[in-house]
Amino acid sequence: MAPHTEQLTRPAVRLQGLTRSFDGRTVLDGVDLEIPAGQFVALLGHSGSGKSTLLRAVAGLDHEVTGSGLLTAPERVSVVFQDSRLLPWRRILPNVLLGLDGRGAEERGRAALAEVGLAGRERAWPSELSGGEAQRAALARSLVREPELLLADEPFGALDALTRIRMHALLRELWKRHRPSVLLVTHDVDEAIVLADRVLVLDHGRIGLDLTVDRPHPRSYRDPLLSEYRTELLGALGVVEDTD
Template identity: 70%
Template sequence: MADVAGSVTESTTDRAVVTISGLTRRYGERAVLDAIDLEIAPGEFVALIGRSGSGKSTLLRALARLDPDVDGDGRLEVPENRSVMFQDSRLLPWARVLDNVVLGLDSPDAAARGRAALADVGLAGRERAWPRMLSGGEQQRVALARSLVREPALLLADEPFGALDALTRIRMHVLLADLCARHRPAVLLVTHDVDEAITLADRVLVLDEGRIRVDLPVGLAKPRDHEHPDFLNIRRTLLEGLGITRKDGRDVAAP
């Protein structure tokens, strides 16, 4: 695989599923991504956090190949087999659940794979349902099934649980962790929720002003206890990376 400055290529390396070197994205004079360097290993779950406007979704869109205007001397290598989950399920309202799952899947066993994917997310028997008949959490389960039915090497998730209620969100955390352990895609999860990042990820990145300021491994056994001292220490480090400190028993954001 050639190393060509300014190129965007499909990854063929066994060493890393994603390789980013010097990646830049500008809007006018502002560098939203400023010479980003990053590697994601096969099967690694990486969470990306940061303040609003820090470039999180811009980086995810670049990895999804949805943004042709990344530039500079950057290199972006991503697998051809990748999928994306968004905050809303983006289901086609005129297509039944199974048809949404296998949309674009060119395979003679597409229907069987779609049914198996729906069973994996707890929706066996709902293949003929219309999206409007599902709750918000069920719609996101369908979106997850659609993402995993292709057995992607890379799963990109842009705040997929942000619109869910707290209980449904916890259930989706358990489901996503279980399915990722079974299917083993590399994952980049964009989230505003520090606890969500620590709960799910092998590694958490803090993006600030277009640069990765913190790159922190999470060496905790799963499932993770939110009250464990190591969990709380990691949380404190990440909050500090976001400019939030504890004062008088409460979190205080830097000006």
């Protein structure tokens, strides 16, 4: 990845002492984090650990939330949600182009759809797509804006296991081609290990573990070396595995 090394020196996201609280309950308690440009990061945590709060803060979606701290994020940020969030009253291509203007937008939209394997479905209604297809359309919608940072909030959580494996490969491939920084929020330890080059564990409102996963891609779920990472991450999450 030599051509990208100089890019990696410039941080895409920087959080300093980021604090967020709801009704007096502190959810994020002074988070410090730097994500270099082009890095693929996964964020793990229990439900309620504040991982979605962190993502929403970076996305700028946390209006009316009390908090403090410094936050730097790139200008072009795209978000993929757990649900595909396609507007049911727009066909697929207009959904992908939502908020996009200018000449050539339609061409880019078609190209993005082709990239996620949905060429020819431009005129379909969202209700006609399967769960996996809808999520791929959502990926196309975030890619077409050429984001510097891609935020994904448990994007595969609602998909069946087989579709999820295919989506993992697709996401990794898209990342390789476009090289945005990625912050993938998930509760699935295996998903984090297979996809990300760096895995963070959020614990009691702070980054409890910052782990670099240094294994070549594509990774297999059966890779025995990955199980060491797995054990370490599960330990950080407070889960003890029965080894019998």
